[in-house]
Amino acid sequence: xxxxxxxxxxxxxxxxxxxxxxxxxxxxxxxxxxxxxxxxxxxxxxxxxxxxxxxxxxxxxxxxxxxxxxxxxxxxxxxxxxxx
Numbered sequence: 436x437x438x439x440x441x442x443x444x445x446x447x448x449x450x451x452x453x454x455x456x457x458x459x460x461x462x463x464x465x466x467x468x469x470x471x472x473x474x475x476x477x478x479x480x481x482x483x484x485x486x487x488x489x490x491x492x493x494x495x496x497x498x499x500x501x502x503x504x505x506x507x508x509x510x511x512x513x514x515x516x517x518x519x
Contacts, residue, residue, distance in 0.1 A: 460494040
């Protein structure tokens with residue numbers, strides 16, 4: 436059985452399933468965050484998506500991503516310390 440993303444790739448269409456938890460308003464990534472990650476992890480600048488690009492993928496401004504980043508990193512490091 437094909438996954439939703441595999442089916443969209445096969446049909447060469449963006450995902451129409453907006454209620455999917457992986458759906459994002461980003462046509463270039465077939466409206467699928469999994470596709471965006473796959474695409475960017477195979478390029479040399481995988482870890483270097485700028486705030487504007489991440490914001491475009493998630494449907495918010497690059498400035499909002501810039502505001503969220505330190506909060507998210509703080510939470511991530513707190514969780515990592517918990518598992519040490």
